Amino acid sequence: MAITKSVAVGGFVIGGLALGVIAALLFGGAQLFVHKLRVVVYFEHSVAGLAVGSPVTLRGVKVGTVQSMKVYLKLPELIPVIPVYLDIEPNMVSWTNGALRADAADVEHAVKEGLRAQLSSQSLVTGQLSINLDFYPDAQVKSIGTTGDVPEIPSIPSDLQHIKDEIADLKLPELADKARIALTGIDQIIGELKGKVGPVADSVLQTSDAARTTLETATDAVRQVQLDASHTLGDIDRLATDTQGQIASTSKEIKEVLTAVNLTMGKADTVIGSLNDMTGAHAPLRTGLEATIRDLAASAASLRDFSHELERKPNSILLGR
Numbered sequence: 001m002a003i004t005k006s007v008a009v010g011g012f013v014i015g016g017l018a019l020g021v022i023a024a025l026l027f028g029g030a031q032l033f034v035h036k037l038r039v040v041v042y043f044e045h046s047v048a049g050l051a052v053g054s055p056v057t058l059r060g061v062k063v064g065t066v067q068s069m070k071v072y073l074k075l076p077e078l079i080p081v082i083p084v085y086l087d088i089e090p091n092m093v094s095w096t097n098g099a100l101r102a103d104a105a106d107v108e109h110a111v112k113e114g115l116r117a118q119l120s121s122q123s124l125v126t127g128q129l130s131i132n133l134d135f136y137p138d139a140q141v142k143s144i145g146t147t148g149d150v151p152e153i154p155s156i157p158s159d160l161q162h163i164k165d166e167i168a169d170l171k172l173p174e175l176a177d178k179a180r181i182a183l184t185g186i187d188q189i190i191g192e193l194k195g196k197v198g199p200v201a202d203s204v205l206q207t208s209d210a211a212r213t214t215l216e217t218a219t220d221a222v223r224q225v226q227l228d229a230s231h232t233l234g235d236i237d238r239l240a241t242d243t244q245g246q247i248a249s250t251s252k253e254i255k256e257v258l259t260a261v262n263l264t265m266g267k268a269d270t271v272i273g274s275l276n277d278m279t280g281a282h283a284p285l286r287t288g289l290e291a292t293i294r295d296l297a298a299s300a301a302s303l304r305d306f307s308h309e310l311e312r313k314p315n316s317i318l319l320g321r
Contacts, residue, residue: 037088038067039107040150041117041131045157047082049129050119056086057120058133064088066131085150086117086131107151116141119158 047069056064067085074081090103107115114137122128133153141154 036064037090037103037107038150039086039088039153041084041086041153041155043082043084043119043155044079047084047119047129049121049127050084050131051128054128055122055130056088056133057130058093060132061092063092063133084131086153104151107153110135111151111153113137114139115153116156117153118156119160121158121160 050066050069052066052068054066055062056066064087067087069082069084071080071082073079088107093106114135115133116136116139118132118134119129120132122130136156139156141156
């Protein structure tokens, strides 16, 4: 009886184990015999929200999971460093879109080409994180490399960490102190101005009244100047009109005088030509004049001789020669 009960218990246990093995083979047994590629990523910032089993993606495609995490202090600075080990499924990544599976050498080559790991938020509500792999060839990184047997993928700060670093660089406490000092100075200035605003306001009001009066006076003066200028311009216009008329009439008279002068000059030229003809060397008038002059000269000589004779002989008229 006892033997039968022991056999039944043993058979039950063996059956349970057999069912477990069959279930494991049916629902995931194929994964038990797959060799996974293990890599490590070192983070120097908080990884709160990242857990074992969190997905590892390459541009949104799940290629592995987080296998384990731990913390160690980096000497001599005592800086906390968190190595996160990842299990990459080689059959999810091929180097040339073929059947070849990625290995450690492929990971090292990808790292040289810019492969980096970055924490990524899965949900803002739960705060769960994942690790995203992508290529950032221009990102400045440093490799820690404390485990030489596992290939390392360098990490870069997450977007949230970038924001935190920028806020830290702002030095908000110093800015707050400077703002507090500035506000204190402003309060002091306001307190000093309170006693001066009233007199200054009265002075400004008086200045405004004086300026308004001056502006009105200047406006009246400008208006009068404009009126006088209008009269003056009218007189100038009339004077210009009269001058133009006088110039027109005078120009006509001058033209008539010039015409008469031209005619007179023509007649004068004619008279001069006639005189030249009359007084020429062989002109008849000139010959007659010369003969008349010779006769007059002879007559004058005769009269001169006669007068001398009368002086000598006054009775010659009566007695004759």
